[in-house]
Amino acid sequence: MPDTxxxxxxxETDWEDLGDGVTRKICGYDDKIMLVKVKFEAGAIGSLHKHYHSQVTYVASGAFKASIDGSKQILRAGDCFYAPPNDIHGVLCTEAGVLVDVFSPMRADFIAV
Structure with a gap:
């Protein structure tokens, strides 16, 4: 069991600065699932990337231009997206806000050793 x-x-949890107007908080995880809050300043970018994890993202606040495997959509508070394993995805924050990411399995690369 991880140390969560x-x-x-x-x-009681500090934001981890990822640079370029993006910060995150890891809220909880085990080896099968992880929930992460990611805060973006307006204009900040979640660069296009891919990983083997399934990902569901909830827009808690703000507005984002999301791209998943070439499909694009503007998302606002209350909206979600699903990024299948290995699909290229990313966001551009158009109005400062927070995304809530859920990964399965957990993102071991997010945990400091």
Whole structure:
């Protein structure tokens, strides 16, 4: 079992600076699933990338231009997207906001050793 608490308290968790107007908080995980909050400043980019994990992303606030395997959509608070394993995907933040990412299995590359 990973070193993740049973309860996540947002006001007791610091944002991890990823640079270029993007920060994140890892909220909880085990080897099968992970939930991550990612905060974007307006104009910040979640670069196009791919990984073997399934990903569902919920737009908690703000507005984003999302791209998944060449399909594009503007998403706002309450919207979601699904990025299948190995599909190239990314976002451009058009209005500062927060995305909530769920990965399966967990993103071991996000955990500092």
């Amino acid at each position: 608490p049973l309860f996540y308290l947002d006001n």
